[in-house]
Amino acid sequence: MSDFSNKLIEWYELNKRDLPWRNTKDPYKIWLSEIILQQTRVQQGLPYYLAFEEAFPTIQNFANATEEEVLRLWQGLGYYSRARNMHFTAKHISENLSSEFPTNFKDLLKLKGVGNYTAAAIASFAFGEKVATVDGNVYRVLSRIFGIDSPINSTNGIKEFAEVANTLISDTQPDTFNQALMEFGAIHCTPKSPNCLHCPFVQECEARKQNRVGELPVKLKKTKVTDRYFHYLVIEENEKYWIKERKGKGIWQGLYDFPLLESDHKELNLENIDQLTEDLELKTFLQENAPSQISEMYKHILSHQRLHIHFYHYKVDIEKSVSLFSEKDEYSLMDLDNIEKQPKPIIIHNYLNTYFY
DNA sequence: AACACGTGGAA
């Protein structure tokens, strides 16, 4: 066993956090926790893990749920494809694999939503397979201690870090080694202000020796953020509201929001209705009705988009709106109790909470 | 290979 592995595990046993998914070898629970924790901090994911564990104690329970139920529980966590892929995979395992998880890295990798990291996590934590989990923490720790400056999001870098991690991994405790390396990155060798003074690797750390702690790991710059201008139509009719299911590609797939107009600029220019929508009924509606209220602008920041959002309130007679969207199956008229039960983008959820509940 | 895909917390 390597000196590195011994020191790392020694540190881990002294400093590890007590997290619920660390007390089980159930691949279902480990899968659940790992998907939730993708690109997500423990503090943010923990309540969701507990809620899912309670709602769906077994993978059959998960498989028997509707996608809407799953998305509603997931509401607010972001990256909703994780929830949709989990539901797909739960049904797949329930129906085609006799509700038994695959028991090795190679087969786990075939599951939808399970990539290299998650397959390694389940394989090592649940089944003791010797395969390294290489996540953002691992990139950071290895790049610093061993002075590796290959970009962590380049093809070569990804390959190189995986090789290093799989060289270092403990023969006898691969699961503990993986947990330890990630935990060390998460709470000690942090992105900013790492605790170098009390670091067990302070002597041999290349980044420390070369005074490059702040430069490592190297990451190629990400794509730039685009601005979008959303105008939500909050159309009330007899204490019900028109709600729209988001279908197809793009953000918030499978979630519910309001009928939406999108413009190239901040203002919604009612003289350019033709440019806002193809929908004839909606055009007519906009021409014949004026909003009773227009909200302030909300800025909602996604990883790759800046959304500038206004809400336009309309209160209409039944006769006027009865056929407005009734022939389109992605639209439905719902009361507030029903709307509350639907999965929604967090900005919509917060808006409703502020003005309607 | 490069980009899409959420949200919230920290500095």
Next chain:
DNA sequence: TTTCCAAGTGT
């Protein structure tokens, strides 16, 4: 305010 980025995956 801005920027980074957190237990990544799919296409």
